[in-house]
Amino acid sequence: xxxxxxxxxxxxxxxxxxxxxxxxxxxxxxxxxxxxxxxxxxxxxxxxxxxxxxxxxxxxxxxxxxxxxxxxxxxxxxxxxxxxxxxxxxxxxxxxxxxxxxxxxxxxxxxxxxxxxxxxxxxxxxxxxxxxxxxxxxxxxxxxxxxxxxxxxxxxxxxxxxxxxxxxxxxxxxxxxxxxxxxxxxxxxxxxxxxxxxxxxx
Numbered sequence: 397x398x399x400x401x402x403x404x405x406x407x408x409x410x411x412x413x414x415x416x417x418x419x420x421x422x423x424x425x426x427x428x429x430x431x432x433x434x435x436x437x438x439x440x441x442x443x444x445x446x447x448x449x450x451x452x453x454x455x456x457x458x459x460x461x462x463x464x465x466x467x468x469x470x471x472x473x474x475x476x477x478x479x480x481x482x483x484x485x486x487x488x489x490x491x492x493x494x495x496x497x498x499x500x501x502x503x504x505x506x507x508x509x510x511x512x513x514x515x516x517x518x519x520x521x522x523x524x525x526x527x528x529x530x531x532x533x534x535x536x537x538x539x540x541x542x543x544x545x546x547x548x549x550x551x552x553x554x555x556x557x558x559x560x561x562x563x564x565x566x567x568x569x570x571x572x573x574x575x576x577x578x579x580x581x582x583x584x585x586x587x588x589x590x591x592x593x594x595x596x597x598x
Contacts, residue, residue, distance in 0.1 A: 402486055403547045406487075417431065419458075423458070423462075425448060425452060433571050456519050463498055466499065467502060471587040472587065475590070479595075482595060488548075490511060490531065493510060495513075496510055511524055511531070533557035546562040549590060556578065567584070568590050
């Protein structure tokens with residue numbers, strides 16, 4: 397095991413199902429299916445989502461009730477456990493601490509770096525705080541600045557910068573469009589294949 401590697405993984409679409417898609421299905425609001433796979437501008441996407449929640453009178457508790465029913469993808473916990481036996485792992489996500497906690501428990505409490513929601517006294521989501529601008533890329537660069545080599549994997553537009561800034565980077569269960577637009581990036585569908593690729597890059 398090298399102490400100088402840090403594997404940076406996206407959360408939703410890689411280790412757990414997309415929270416907003418699950419909530420879209422639970423709430424019967426198809427517009428909420430839109431994710432960073434569809435909309436590269438995260439701020440625009442979140443403002444649009446919050447507008448839909450306000451319109452329907454939905455708040456944090458409604459989303460948390462759906463999250464409580466979500467399990468990690470089959471094989472995700474085993475993949476993460478196998479990876480953490482060999483190297484350090486950090487999950488870099490644009491999700492929110494108020495969403496992620498029950499999912500982190502199911503994944504064995506890996507390190508998570510994400511954002512935070514602003515919630516009113518009535519439980520309405522009033523806004524959100526982004527941890528830092530271009531958070532995934534900024535975090536990878538910060539890790540590199542203190543001596544880590546990074547290896548990154550993700551599925552969405554907002555993962556491409558951290559993947560390309562790392563010494564090795566992979567797409568995992570991405571869309572056909574993202575794969576076609578980035579033909580130089582290795583793309584995997586299976587946890588065993590991704591694990592093999594990451595371990596090979598250490």
